[in-house]
Amino acid sequence: MSEATEQITNEVQEVSVKFDALLEWIEGQKSNMIGYVFNIILALVIFAIGKKLIGLVAKILAKTFNKSNMDEGVCRFLLSIIKIVLYVLLIVIIAGFLGIETTSLAAIIGSAGLAIGLSLQGSLSNFAGGVLILILKPFVIGDYIVTEGVEGTVTHIDIFYTRLNTPDNKLIVIPNGRLSNDVITNATKEEIRRVDITVGIEYNEEYEKVKRILEKIANREELVLKDQPVTIYIDSFSSSSVDIGFRVWANTSDYWQVKWNMLETIKREFDANGISIPFDQLDVNVSMNNGGKE
Structure with a gap:
Protein backbone atom coordinates (compact mmCIF):
# COMPACT_ATOMS: atom_id res chain seq x y z
CA MET A 1 0.00 0.00 0.00
CA SER A 2 2.81 2.39 0.90
CA GLU A 3 4.63 1.51 -2.36
CA ALA A 4 1.53 2.35 -4.43
CA THR A 5 1.08 5.63 -2.59
CA GLU A 6 4.72 6.52 -3.15
CA GLN A 7 4.42 5.73 -6.90
CA ILE A 8 1.34 7.95 -7.27
CA THR A 9 3.09 10.73 -5.39
CA ASN A 10 6.10 10.53 -7.72
CA GLU A 11 3.88 10.65 -10.82
CA VAL A 12 2.00 13.67 -9.49
CA GLN A 13 5.28 15.43 -8.77
CA GLU A 14 6.54 14.62 -12.30
CA VAL A 15 3.36 16.00 -13.91
CA SER A 16 3.60 19.07 -11.69
CA VAL A 17 7.18 19.67 -12.81
CA LYS A 18 6.22 19.37 -16.49
CA PHE A 19 3.24 21.69 -16.03
CA ASP A 20 5.46 24.25 -14.30
CA ALA A 21 7.91 24.01 -17.21
CA LEU A 22 5.04 24.58 -19.69
CA LEU A 23 3.89 27.64 -17.77
CA GLU A 24 7.43 29.01 -17.75
CA TRP A 25 7.69 28.47 -21.57
CA ILE A 26 4.35 30.21 -22.18
CA GLU A 27 5.41 33.07 -19.94
CA GLY A 28 8.64 33.36 -21.89
CA GLN A 29 6.81 33.33 -25.24
CA LYS A 30 4.23 35.94 -24.31
CA SER A 31 6.25 38.79 -25.68
CA ASN A 32 7.05 36.85 -28.86
CA MET A 33 3.39 35.89 -29.40
CA ILE A 34 2.29 39.47 -28.92
CA GLY A 35 4.95 40.47 -31.44
CA TYR A 36 3.72 37.87 -33.97
CA VAL A 37 0.11 39.02 -33.64
CA PHE A 38 1.17 42.65 -33.96
CA ASN A 39 3.21 41.86 -37.08
CA ILE A 40 0.29 40.01 -38.68
CA ILE A 41 -2.07 42.89 -37.98
CA LEU A 42 0.50 45.34 -39.35
CA ALA A 43 0.97 43.15 -42.44
CA LEU A 44 -2.78 43.23 -43.09
CA VAL A 45 -2.73 47.01 -42.74
CA ILE A 46 0.19 47.23 -45.17
CA PHE A 47 -1.68 45.00 -47.64
CA ALA A 48 -4.80 47.19 -47.42
CA ILE A 49 -2.76 50.36 -47.95
CA GLY A 50 -0.81 48.71 -50.79
CA LYS A 51 -4.04 47.62 -52.46
CA LYS A 52 -5.34 51.20 -52.32
CA LEU A 53 -2.07 52.52 -53.76
CA ILE A 54 -2.14 49.95 -56.58
CA GLY A 55 -5.68 51.03 -57.45
CA LEU A 56 -4.58 54.67 -57.43
CA VAL A 57 -1.58 53.93 -59.67
CA ALA A 58 -3.85 52.00 -62.05
CA LYS A 59 -6.25 54.97 -62.31
CA ILE A 60 -3.40 57.41 -62.97
CA LEU A 61 -1.93 55.14 -65.65
CA ALA A 62 -5.36 54.64 -67.24
CA LYS A 63 -5.81 58.42 -67.55
CA THR A 64 -2.30 58.74 -68.98
CA PHE A 65 -2.95 56.00 -71.54
CA ASN A 66 -6.24 57.60 -72.56
CA LYS A 67 -4.57 60.97 -73.10
CA SER A 68 -1.95 59.31 -75.31
CA ASN A 69 -4.69 57.95 -77.62
CA MET A 70 -3.47 54.42 -77.03
CA ASP A 71 -5.72 51.58 -78.18
CA GLU A 72 -8.24 50.63 -75.48
CA GLY A 73 -7.36 46.93 -75.69
CA VAL A 74 -3.65 47.66 -75.24
CA CYS A 75 -4.46 49.91 -72.25
CA ARG A 76 -6.42 47.18 -70.50
CA PHE A 77 -3.76 44.59 -71.22
CA LEU A 78 -0.91 46.76 -69.88
CA LEU A 79 -2.91 47.71 -66.80
CA SER A 80 -3.59 44.05 -66.04
CA ILE A 81 0.12 43.17 -66.30
CA ILE A 82 1.19 46.16 -64.18
CA LYS A 83 -1.35 45.32 -61.45
CA ILE A 84 -0.16 41.70 -61.31
CA VAL A 85 3.48 42.81 -60.99
CA LEU A 86 2.62 45.33 -58.26
CA TYR A 87 0.68 42.74 -56.27
CA VAL A 88 3.61 40.31 -56.46
CA LEU A 89 5.96 43.04 -55.19
CA LEU A 90 3.52 43.86 -52.38
CA ILE A 91 3.43 40.22 -51.28
CA VAL A 92 7.25 40.03 -51.32
CA ILE A 93 7.48 43.20 -49.20
CA ILE A 94 4.98 41.86 -46.66
CA ALA A 95 6.81 38.52 -46.51
CA GLY A 96 10.08 40.33 -45.79
CA PHE A 97 8.37 42.34 -43.07
CA LEU A 98 7.18 39.10 -41.42
CA GLY A 99 10.73 37.77 -41.36
CA ILE A 100 10.43 35.40 -44.32
CA GLU A 101 13.57 35.39 -46.47
CA THR A 102 12.71 37.07 -49.75
CA THR A 103 15.25 34.98 -51.67
CA SER A 104 13.53 31.80 -50.54
CA LEU A 105 10.16 33.32 -51.36
CA ALA A 106 11.38 34.29 -54.83
CA ALA A 107 12.57 30.73 -55.40
CA ILE A 108 9.20 29.38 -54.26
CA ILE A 109 7.36 31.81 -56.55
CA GLY A 110 9.61 30.83 -59.45
CA SER A 111 9.07 27.12 -58.86
CA ALA A 112 5.34 27.63 -58.47
CA GLY A 113 5.27 29.69 -61.64
CA LEU A 114 7.04 26.93 -63.57
CA ALA A 115 4.66 24.28 -62.24
CA ILE A 116 1.63 26.42 -63.00
CA GLY A 117 3.00 27.19 -66.46
CA LEU A 118 3.38 23.49 -67.28
CA SER A 119 -0.12 22.72 -66.05
CA LEU A 120 -1.69 25.70 -67.81
CA GLN A 121 -0.11 25.53 -71.24
CA GLY A 122 -3.45 26.40 -72.85
CA SER A 123 -3.69 29.57 -70.77
CA LEU A 124 -0.14 30.54 -71.74
CA SER A 125 -1.11 30.03 -75.38
CA ASN A 126 -4.07 32.36 -74.82
CA PHE A 127 -1.75 34.89 -73.16
CA ALA A 128 0.66 34.77 -76.11
CA GLY A 129 -2.29 35.08 -78.48
CA GLY A 130 -3.49 38.15 -76.61
CA VAL A 131 -0.05 39.75 -76.92
CA LEU A 132 0.01 39.05 -80.68
CA ILE A 133 -3.49 40.48 -81.14
CA LEU A 134 -2.57 43.67 -79.29
CA ILE A 135 0.72 44.09 -81.18
CA LEU A 136 -0.42 43.16 -84.69
CA LYS A 137 -3.92 44.63 -84.28
CA PRO A 138 -5.92 42.49 -86.73
CA PHE A 139 -8.87 44.11 -84.96
CA VAL A 140 -9.52 46.59 -82.17
CA ILE A 141 -12.38 47.22 -79.78
CA GLY A 142 -15.44 48.29 -81.75
CA ASP A 143 -14.60 46.28 -84.90
CA TYR A 144 -17.08 43.75 -86.30
CA ILE A 145 -15.29 40.46 -86.98
CA VAL A 146 -16.17 37.01 -88.29
CA THR A 147 -14.17 34.00 -87.06
CA GLU A 148 -14.65 30.32 -86.22
CA GLY A 149 -18.21 30.43 -87.50
CA VAL A 150 -19.20 33.26 -85.13
CA GLU A 151 -19.40 37.00 -85.62
CA GLY A 152 -19.97 40.11 -83.57
CA THR A 153 -18.62 43.44 -82.35
CA VAL A 154 -15.44 43.30 -80.25
CA THR A 155 -16.19 44.69 -76.78
CA HIS A 156 -13.16 43.52 -74.76
CA ILE A 157 -9.64 42.27 -75.49
CA ASP A 158 -8.43 40.78 -72.20
CA ILE A 159 -5.23 38.90 -71.33
CA PHE A 160 -6.65 35.46 -72.11
CA TYR A 161 -9.97 36.03 -73.89
CA THR A 162 -11.67 38.29 -76.42
CA ARG A 163 -15.37 39.07 -76.04
CA LEU A 164 -17.82 39.66 -78.87
CA ASN A 165 -21.34 41.04 -78.76
CA THR A 166 -23.57 39.57 -81.47
CA PRO A 167 -26.25 41.53 -83.38
CA ASP A 168 -28.93 39.69 -81.33
CA ASN A 169 -27.16 40.78 -78.11
CA LYS A 170 -25.43 37.54 -77.13
CA LEU A 171 -21.99 37.42 -75.50
CA ILE A 172 -19.34 35.24 -77.17
CA VAL A 173 -16.03 34.59 -75.38
CA ILE A 174 -13.17 33.31 -77.58
CA PRO A 175 -9.75 32.17 -76.24
CA ASN A 176 -7.01 34.38 -77.68
CA GLY A 177 -4.86 31.35 -78.55
CA ARG A 178 -7.47 30.02 -80.97
CA LEU A 179 -8.31 33.48 -82.24
CA SER A 180 -4.70 34.33 -83.11
CA ASN A 181 -4.36 31.09 -85.11
CA ASP A 182 -7.65 31.31 -86.99
CA VAL A 183 -8.76 33.20 -90.09
CA ILE A 184 -10.34 36.52 -89.07
CA THR A 185 -12.58 38.61 -91.29
CA ASN A 186 -12.69 42.23 -90.13
CA ALA A 187 -15.83 43.73 -91.67
CA THR A 188 -15.30 47.25 -90.32
CA LYS A 189 -11.55 47.77 -90.78
CA GLU A 190 -12.05 49.83 -93.94
CA GLU A 191 -14.20 52.94 -94.17
CA ILE A 192 -16.26 51.77 -97.15
CA ARG A 193 -17.65 48.38 -98.24
CA ARG A 194 -19.07 46.97 -101.41
CA VAL A 195 -22.68 45.78 -101.28
CA ASP A 196 -23.20 42.71 -103.48
CA ILE A 197 -26.72 41.72 -104.52
CA THR A 198 -27.75 38.92 -106.89
CA VAL A 199 -31.25 38.99 -108.37
CA GLY A 200 -32.76 36.50 -110.80
CA ILE A 201 -34.97 37.36 -113.79
CA GLU A 202 -36.81 35.15 -116.23
CA TYR A 203 -35.11 34.23 -119.50
CA ASN A 204 -37.68 36.13 -121.56
CA GLU A 205 -37.08 39.42 -119.71
CA GLU A 206 -35.17 42.21 -121.46
CA TYR A 207 -31.75 42.53 -119.81
CA GLU A 208 -31.20 46.17 -120.85
CA LYS A 209 -34.52 47.17 -119.28
CA VAL A 210 -33.58 45.47 -116.01
CA LYS A 211 -30.17 47.13 -116.13
CA ARG A 212 -31.71 50.60 -116.48
CA ILE A 213 -34.02 49.95 -113.51
CA LEU A 214 -31.11 48.86 -111.32
CA GLU A 215 -29.07 51.92 -112.33
CA LYS A 216 -32.00 54.15 -111.38
CA ILE A 217 -32.30 52.39 -108.01
CA ALA A 218 -28.59 52.94 -107.32
CA ASN A 219 -28.82 56.64 -108.21
CA ARG A 220 -31.88 57.19 -106.02
CA GLU A 221 -30.49 55.52 -102.90
CA GLU A 222 -29.05 58.35 -100.77
CA LEU A 223 -26.65 56.13 -98.80
CA VAL A 224 -24.96 54.73 -101.91
CA ILE A 244 -27.93 39.51 -112.44
CA GLY A 245 -25.06 40.78 -110.28
CA PHE A 246 -25.57 44.23 -108.77
CA ARG A 247 -22.74 45.99 -106.90
CA VAL A 248 -22.67 49.39 -105.21
CA TRP A 249 -20.47 50.98 -102.53
CA ALA A 250 -21.46 52.40 -99.14
CA ASN A 251 -19.90 53.57 -95.91
CA THR A 252 -19.17 50.60 -93.67
CA SER A 253 -21.54 51.92 -91.01
CA ASP A 254 -24.35 52.03 -93.62
CA TYR A 255 -23.72 48.59 -95.14
CA TRP A 256 -26.75 46.71 -93.85
CA GLN A 257 -29.13 49.64 -94.24
CA VAL A 258 -28.09 50.06 -97.88
CA LYS A 259 -28.51 46.35 -98.58
CA TRP A 260 -31.98 46.23 -97.01
CA ASN A 261 -33.07 49.42 -98.80
CA MET A 262 -31.84 48.12 -102.15
CA LEU A 263 -33.57 44.75 -101.84
CA GLU A 264 -36.85 46.41 -100.87
CA THR A 265 -36.63 48.89 -103.74
CA ILE A 266 -35.73 46.18 -106.28
CA LYS A 267 -38.83 44.18 -105.35
CA ARG A 268 -41.04 47.26 -105.55
CA GLU A 269 -39.61 48.46 -108.90
CA PHE A 270 -39.74 45.00 -110.46
CA ASP A 271 -43.40 44.67 -109.47
CA ALA A 272 -44.18 48.12 -110.87
CA ASN A 273 -42.50 47.28 -114.19
CA GLY A 274 -43.97 43.81 -114.53
CA ILE A 275 -40.66 42.00 -114.10
CA SER A 276 -41.06 38.59 -112.50
CA ILE A 277 -38.51 37.09 -110.14
CA PRO A 278 -38.57 33.35 -110.97
CA PHE A 279 -38.49 30.51 -108.49
CA ASP A 280 -37.61 26.87 -108.88
CA GLN A 281 -40.50 24.70 -110.04
CA LEU A 282 -40.91 21.20 -111.41
CA ASP A 283 -43.19 20.33 -114.34
CA VAL A 284 -44.39 16.72 -114.47
CA ASN A 285 -45.71 15.43 -117.82
CA VAL A 286 -47.62 12.14 -117.92
CA SER A 287 -48.16 10.42 -121.27
CA MET A 288 -50.85 7.77 -121.82
CA ASN A 289 -50.73 5.15 -124.60
CA ASN A 290 -53.71 4.20 -126.74
CA GLY A 291 -54.64 1.35 -124.43
CA GLY A 292 -55.16 3.69 -121.48
CA LYS A 293 -52.11 2.34 -119.73
CA GLU A 294 -49.36 4.58 -118.40
Whole structure:
Protein backbone atom coordinates (compact mmCIF):
# COMPACT_ATOMS: atom_id res chain seq x y z
CA MET A 1 0.00 0.00 0.00
CA SER A 2 2.81 2.39 0.90
CA GLU A 3 4.63 1.51 -2.36
CA ALA A 4 1.53 2.35 -4.43
CA THR A 5 1.08 5.63 -2.59
CA GLU A 6 4.72 6.52 -3.15
CA GLN A 7 4.42 5.73 -6.90
CA ILE A 8 1.34 7.95 -7.27
CA THR A 9 3.09 10.73 -5.39
CA ASN A 10 6.10 10.53 -7.72
CA GLU A 11 3.88 10.65 -10.82
CA VAL A 12 2.00 13.67 -9.49
CA GLN A 13 5.28 15.43 -8.77
CA GLU A 14 6.54 14.62 -12.30
CA VAL A 15 3.36 16.00 -13.91
CA SER A 16 3.60 19.07 -11.69
CA VAL A 17 7.18 19.67 -12.81
CA LYS A 18 6.22 19.37 -16.49
CA PHE A 19 3.24 21.69 -16.03
CA ASP A 20 5.46 24.25 -14.30
CA ALA A 21 7.91 24.01 -17.21
CA LEU A 22 5.04 24.58 -19.69
CA LEU A 23 3.89 27.64 -17.77
CA GLU A 24 7.43 29.01 -17.75
CA TRP A 25 7.69 28.47 -21.57
CA ILE A 26 4.35 30.21 -22.18
CA GLU A 27 5.41 33.07 -19.94
CA GLY A 28 8.64 33.36 -21.89
CA GLN A 29 6.81 33.33 -25.24
CA LYS A 30 4.23 35.94 -24.31
CA SER A 31 6.25 38.79 -25.68
CA ASN A 32 7.05 36.85 -28.86
CA MET A 33 3.39 35.89 -29.40
CA ILE A 34 2.29 39.47 -28.92
CA GLY A 35 4.95 40.47 -31.44
CA TYR A 36 3.72 37.87 -33.97
CA VAL A 37 0.11 39.02 -33.64
CA PHE A 38 1.17 42.65 -33.96
CA ASN A 39 3.21 41.86 -37.08
CA ILE A 40 0.29 40.01 -38.68
CA ILE A 41 -2.07 42.89 -37.98
CA LEU A 42 0.50 45.34 -39.35
CA ALA A 43 0.97 43.15 -42.44
CA LEU A 44 -2.78 43.23 -43.09
CA VAL A 45 -2.73 47.01 -42.74
CA ILE A 46 0.19 47.23 -45.17
CA PHE A 47 -1.68 45.00 -47.64
CA ALA A 48 -4.80 47.19 -47.42
CA ILE A 49 -2.76 50.36 -47.95
CA GLY A 50 -0.81 48.71 -50.79
CA LYS A 51 -4.04 47.62 -52.46
CA LYS A 52 -5.34 51.20 -52.32
CA LEU A 53 -2.07 52.52 -53.76
CA ILE A 54 -2.14 49.95 -56.58
CA GLY A 55 -5.68 51.03 -57.45
CA LEU A 56 -4.58 54.67 -57.43
CA VAL A 57 -1.58 53.93 -59.67
CA ALA A 58 -3.85 52.00 -62.05
CA LYS A 59 -6.25 54.97 -62.31
CA ILE A 60 -3.40 57.41 -62.97
CA LEU A 61 -1.93 55.14 -65.65
CA ALA A 62 -5.36 54.64 -67.24
CA LYS A 63 -5.81 58.42 -67.55
CA THR A 64 -2.30 58.74 -68.98
CA PHE A 65 -2.95 56.00 -71.54
CA ASN A 66 -6.24 57.60 -72.56
CA LYS A 67 -4.57 60.97 -73.10
CA SER A 68 -1.95 59.31 -75.31
CA ASN A 69 -4.69 57.95 -77.62
CA MET A 70 -3.47 54.42 -77.03
CA ASP A 71 -5.72 51.58 -78.18
CA GLU A 72 -8.24 50.63 -75.48
CA GLY A 73 -7.36 46.93 -75.69
CA VAL A 74 -3.65 47.66 -75.24
CA CYS A 75 -4.46 49.91 -72.25
CA ARG A 76 -6.42 47.18 -70.50
CA PHE A 77 -3.76 44.59 -71.22
CA LEU A 78 -0.91 46.76 -69.88
CA LEU A 79 -2.91 47.71 -66.80
CA SER A 80 -3.59 44.05 -66.04
CA ILE A 81 0.12 43.17 -66.30
CA ILE A 82 1.19 46.16 -64.18
CA LYS A 83 -1.35 45.32 -61.45
CA ILE A 84 -0.16 41.70 -61.31
CA VAL A 85 3.48 42.81 -60.99
CA LEU A 86 2.62 45.33 -58.26
CA TYR A 87 0.68 42.74 -56.27
CA VAL A 88 3.61 40.31 -56.46
CA LEU A 89 5.96 43.04 -55.19
CA LEU A 90 3.52 43.86 -52.38
CA ILE A 91 3.43 40.22 -51.28
CA VAL A 92 7.25 40.03 -51.32
CA ILE A 93 7.48 43.20 -49.20
CA ILE A 94 4.98 41.86 -46.66
CA ALA A 95 6.81 38.52 -46.51
CA GLY A 96 10.08 40.33 -45.79
CA PHE A 97 8.37 42.34 -43.07
CA LEU A 98 7.18 39.10 -41.42
CA GLY A 99 10.73 37.77 -41.36
CA ILE A 100 10.43 35.40 -44.32
CA GLU A 101 13.57 35.39 -46.47
CA THR A 102 12.71 37.07 -49.75
CA THR A 103 15.25 34.98 -51.67
CA SER A 104 13.53 31.80 -50.54
CA LEU A 105 10.16 33.32 -51.36
CA ALA A 106 11.38 34.29 -54.83
CA ALA A 107 12.57 30.73 -55.40
CA ILE A 108 9.20 29.38 -54.26
CA ILE A 109 7.36 31.81 -56.55
CA GLY A 110 9.61 30.83 -59.45
CA SER A 111 9.07 27.12 -58.86
CA ALA A 112 5.34 27.63 -58.47
CA GLY A 113 5.27 29.69 -61.64
CA LEU A 114 7.04 26.93 -63.57
CA ALA A 115 4.66 24.28 -62.24
CA ILE A 116 1.63 26.42 -63.00
CA GLY A 117 3.00 27.19 -66.46
CA LEU A 118 3.38 23.49 -67.28
CA SER A 119 -0.12 22.72 -66.05
CA LEU A 120 -1.69 25.70 -67.81
CA GLN A 121 -0.11 25.53 -71.24
CA GLY A 122 -3.45 26.40 -72.85
CA SER A 123 -3.69 29.57 -70.77
CA LEU A 124 -0.14 30.54 -71.74
CA SER A 125 -1.11 30.03 -75.38
CA ASN A 126 -4.07 32.36 -74.82
CA PHE A 127 -1.75 34.89 -73.16
CA ALA A 128 0.66 34.77 -76.11
CA GLY A 129 -2.29 35.08 -78.48
CA GLY A 130 -3.49 38.15 -76.61
CA VAL A 131 -0.05 39.75 -76.92
CA LEU A 132 0.01 39.05 -80.68
CA ILE A 133 -3.49 40.48 -81.14
CA LEU A 134 -2.57 43.67 -79.29
CA ILE A 135 0.72 44.09 -81.18
CA LEU A 136 -0.42 43.16 -84.69
CA LYS A 137 -3.92 44.63 -84.28
CA PRO A 138 -5.92 42.49 -86.73
CA PHE A 139 -8.87 44.11 -84.96
CA VAL A 140 -9.52 46.59 -82.17
CA ILE A 141 -12.38 47.22 -79.78
CA GLY A 142 -15.44 48.29 -81.75
CA ASP A 143 -14.60 46.28 -84.90
CA TYR A 144 -17.08 43.75 -86.30
CA ILE A 145 -15.29 40.46 -86.98
CA VAL A 146 -16.17 37.01 -88.29
CA THR A 147 -14.17 34.00 -87.06
CA GLU A 148 -14.65 30.32 -86.22
CA GLY A 149 -18.21 30.43 -87.50
CA VAL A 150 -19.20 33.26 -85.13
CA GLU A 151 -19.40 37.00 -85.62
CA GLY A 152 -19.97 40.11 -83.57
CA THR A 153 -18.62 43.44 -82.35
CA VAL A 154 -15.44 43.30 -80.25
CA THR A 155 -16.19 44.69 -76.78
CA HIS A 156 -13.16 43.52 -74.76
CA ILE A 157 -9.64 42.27 -75.49
CA ASP A 158 -8.43 40.78 -72.20
CA ILE A 159 -5.23 38.90 -71.33
CA PHE A 160 -6.65 35.46 -72.11
CA TYR A 161 -9.97 36.03 -73.89
CA THR A 162 -11.67 38.29 -76.42
CA ARG A 163 -15.37 39.07 -76.04
CA LEU A 164 -17.82 39.66 -78.87
CA ASN A 165 -21.34 41.04 -78.76
CA THR A 166 -23.57 39.57 -81.47
CA PRO A 167 -26.25 41.53 -83.38
CA ASP A 168 -28.93 39.69 -81.33
CA ASN A 169 -27.16 40.78 -78.11
CA LYS A 170 -25.43 37.54 -77.13
CA LEU A 171 -21.99 37.42 -75.50
CA ILE A 172 -19.34 35.24 -77.17
CA VAL A 173 -16.03 34.59 -75.38
CA ILE A 174 -13.17 33.31 -77.58
CA PRO A 175 -9.75 32.17 -76.24
CA ASN A 176 -7.01 34.38 -77.68
CA GLY A 177 -4.86 31.35 -78.55
CA ARG A 178 -7.47 30.02 -80.97
CA LEU A 179 -8.31 33.48 -82.24
CA SER A 180 -4.70 34.33 -83.11
CA ASN A 181 -4.36 31.09 -85.11
CA ASP A 182 -7.65 31.31 -86.99
CA VAL A 183 -8.76 33.20 -90.09
CA ILE A 184 -10.34 36.52 -89.07
CA THR A 185 -12.58 38.61 -91.29
CA ASN A 186 -12.69 42.23 -90.13
CA ALA A 187 -15.83 43.73 -91.67
CA THR A 188 -15.30 47.25 -90.32
CA LYS A 189 -11.55 47.77 -90.78
CA GLU A 190 -12.05 49.83 -93.94
CA GLU A 191 -14.20 52.94 -94.17
CA ILE A 192 -16.26 51.77 -97.15
CA ARG A 193 -17.65 48.38 -98.24
CA ARG A 194 -19.07 46.97 -101.41
CA VAL A 195 -22.68 45.78 -101.28
CA ASP A 196 -23.20 42.71 -103.48
CA ILE A 197 -26.72 41.72 -104.52
CA THR A 198 -27.75 38.92 -106.89
CA VAL A 199 -31.25 38.99 -108.37
CA GLY A 200 -32.76 36.50 -110.80
CA ILE A 201 -34.97 37.36 -113.79
CA GLU A 202 -36.81 35.15 -116.23
CA TYR A 203 -35.11 34.23 -119.50
CA ASN A 204 -37.68 36.13 -121.56
CA GLU A 205 -37.08 39.42 -119.71
CA GLU A 206 -35.17 42.21 -121.46
CA TYR A 207 -31.75 42.53 -119.81
CA GLU A 208 -31.20 46.17 -120.85
CA LYS A 209 -34.52 47.17 -119.28
CA VAL A 210 -33.58 45.47 -116.01
CA LYS A 211 -30.17 47.13 -116.13
CA ARG A 212 -31.71 50.60 -116.48
CA ILE A 213 -34.02 49.95 -113.51
CA LEU A 214 -31.11 48.86 -111.32
CA GLU A 215 -29.07 51.92 -112.33
CA LYS A 216 -32.00 54.15 -111.38
CA ILE A 217 -32.30 52.39 -108.01
CA ALA A 218 -28.59 52.94 -107.32
CA ASN A 219 -28.82 56.64 -108.21
CA ARG A 220 -31.88 57.19 -106.02
CA GLU A 221 -30.49 55.52 -102.90
CA GLU A 222 -29.05 58.35 -100.77
CA LEU A 223 -26.65 56.13 -98.80
CA VAL A 224 -24.96 54.73 -101.91
CA LEU A 225 -21.59 56.45 -102.53
CA LYS A 226 -21.92 58.33 -105.81
CA ASP A 227 -18.15 58.68 -106.31
CA GLN A 228 -17.77 54.88 -106.49
CA PRO A 229 -18.64 52.71 -109.51
CA VAL A 230 -21.96 50.89 -109.88
CA THR A 231 -21.52 47.49 -111.50
CA ILE A 232 -24.35 45.55 -113.15
CA TYR A 233 -23.59 42.31 -115.01
CA ILE A 234 -24.91 38.85 -115.86
CA ASP A 235 -23.51 36.63 -113.15
CA SER A 236 -24.75 33.22 -114.31
CA PHE A 237 -27.42 31.27 -116.17
CA SER A 238 -29.21 29.01 -113.72
CA SER A 239 -31.87 26.40 -114.45
CA SER A 240 -34.80 28.78 -114.08
CA SER A 241 -33.36 32.30 -114.19
CA VAL A 242 -30.73 34.68 -115.48
CA ASP A 243 -28.84 35.82 -112.36
CA ILE A 244 -27.93 39.51 -112.44
CA GLY A 245 -25.06 40.78 -110.28
CA PHE A 246 -25.57 44.23 -108.77
CA ARG A 247 -22.74 45.99 -106.90
CA VAL A 248 -22.67 49.39 -105.21
CA TRP A 249 -20.47 50.98 -102.53
CA ALA A 250 -21.46 52.40 -99.14
CA ASN A 251 -19.90 53.57 -95.91
CA THR A 252 -19.17 50.60 -93.67
CA SER A 253 -21.54 51.92 -91.01
CA ASP A 254 -24.35 52.03 -93.62
CA TYR A 255 -23.72 48.59 -95.14
CA TRP A 256 -26.75 46.71 -93.85
CA GLN A 257 -29.13 49.64 -94.24
CA VAL A 258 -28.09 50.06 -97.88
CA LYS A 259 -28.51 46.35 -98.58
CA TRP A 260 -31.98 46.23 -97.01
CA ASN A 261 -33.07 49.42 -98.80
CA MET A 262 -31.84 48.12 -102.15
CA LEU A 263 -33.57 44.75 -101.84
CA GLU A 264 -36.85 46.41 -100.87
CA THR A 265 -36.63 48.89 -103.74
CA ILE A 266 -35.73 46.18 -106.28
CA LYS A 267 -38.83 44.18 -105.35
CA ARG A 268 -41.04 47.26 -105.55
CA GLU A 269 -39.61 48.46 -108.90
CA PHE A 270 -39.74 45.00 -110.46
CA ASP A 271 -43.40 44.67 -109.47
CA ALA A 272 -44.18 48.12 -110.87
CA ASN A 273 -42.50 47.28 -114.19
CA GLY A 274 -43.97 43.81 -114.53
CA ILE A 275 -40.66 42.00 -114.10
CA SER A 276 -41.06 38.59 -112.50
CA ILE A 277 -38.51 37.09 -110.14
CA PRO A 278 -38.57 33.35 -110.97
CA PHE A 279 -38.49 30.51 -108.49
CA ASP A 280 -37.61 26.87 -108.88
CA GLN A 281 -40.50 24.70 -110.04
CA LEU A 282 -40.91 21.20 -111.41
CA ASP A 283 -43.19 20.33 -114.34
CA VAL A 284 -44.39 16.72 -114.47
CA ASN A 285 -45.71 15.43 -117.82
CA VAL A 286 -47.62 12.14 -117.92
CA SER A 287 -48.16 10.42 -121.27
CA MET A 288 -50.85 7.77 -121.82
CA ASN A 289 -50.73 5.15 -124.60
CA ASN A 290 -53.71 4.20 -126.74
CA GLY A 291 -54.64 1.35 -124.43
CA GLY A 292 -55.16 3.69 -121.48
CA LYS A 293 -52.11 2.34 -119.73
CA GLU A 294 -49.36 4.58 -118.40
